[in-house]
Amino acid sequence: MLVTKFARVGFTAAALCTAVLAQAAGLPNVTILATGGTIAGTGATSTTTVGYTAAKIGVEKLIAAVPELQKVANVKGEQVFQIASENMNNDYWLKLAKRVNELLAQKDVDGIVITHGTDTIEETAYFLNLVVKSKKPVVIVGAMRPATALSADGPINLYNAVATAGSPDAVGRGVLVALNDEIQGARDVTKTNTMTANTFRSPELGSLGYIVSGKPVFYRASTKKNTADTEFDVSKLDKLPAVDIAFGAANANNIAIDAFVAAGDVGIVYAGTGDGSLSSVVRPRLTELRKQGLYIVRSSRISNGPVVRNGENDDDATDFVVSDTLSPQKARILLMLALTKTKDTKEIQRMFYTY
Secondary structure (H helix, E strand, O other): OHHHHHHHOOOOHHHHHHHHHHHHOOOOEEEEEEEEOHHHOEOOOOOOOOOOEOOOOOHHHHHHOOHHHHHOOEEEEEEEEEEOHHHOOHHHHHHHHHHHHHHHOOOOOOEEEEEOOOOOHHHHHHHHHHHOOOOOOEEEEOOOOOOOOOOOOHHHHHHHHHHHHOOHHHOOOOOEEEEOOEEEEOOOOEEOOOOOOOOEEOOOOOOOEEEEOOEEEEOOOOOOOOHHHOOOOOOOOOOOOOEEEEEOOOOOOOHHHHHHHHOOOOEEEEEEEOOOEOOOOHHHHHHHHHHOOOEEEEEEOOOOOOEOOOOOOOHHHHOOEEOEOOOHHHHHHHHHHHOOOOOOHHHHHHHHHHO
């Protein structure tokens, strides 16, 4: 029965034997949920690393390309959707989160790996970090080079991610991002370079650890609440509140802000300059909108450092929320989820300090 099952998904005879031995060895059970991205991309030639087509290869072929996976886990694959990650949206997030929670509730699933495009991997990771209802490992992985490229990084990244998802040492550490032999925490990680393999960094607070010879080695852990310890529940949600990001710069104006309001947004994250600074044009408009009921989070376009409450703005007087050290794109996620629980800005501010 086991041999027949593996044969149906195209395993070679050698891979079949390895898979059977893996089952017998009591290895962890890891499910790979595929969503597309560069790791599943193809290029015109083996040297095409820019201008390739993302999200072309299905999950079974990704797994078959790395037979070594069967040495570290009993692996199953599932294609959740197949997109380039710049097309990620709230609907995809809700679908993915619900499937992750369904699988993690099963006794025969020890961990999950999610293959994902790198453009929005940090946002998906943080969203799941807030809504996954299990301490079992969830590891998100991608690649900076398509599968057809010379020195493609997808296969080793996938191997490392599966090894991490199956490790008891990864339990309770929140959602993880594993690329380039490093383990990053969902809250702090960001993409820092448009093309290099070492693009993912937690610039200020640092990575959580490394993957050494197929084993995760952790050196620190986040102090922020995550996954099973959060108050958010998406199991009955079919949509998220409309929240967008307005970007601060020299000659700032209210055109984007007013367009978001006209489109029906209930909240705006303002990515201000410096410590979330607001220009003399933007500040009165945001203050007025807050009085009308719009929720305002003051964030920063700067990649490091906290936005300090009552620093560059009297947030108590204007009833704004500050993002602490969250990037604008992650502040948007937390504001959306916060608004599913409360309309009290003091409670929302507490959440920004908690998560």
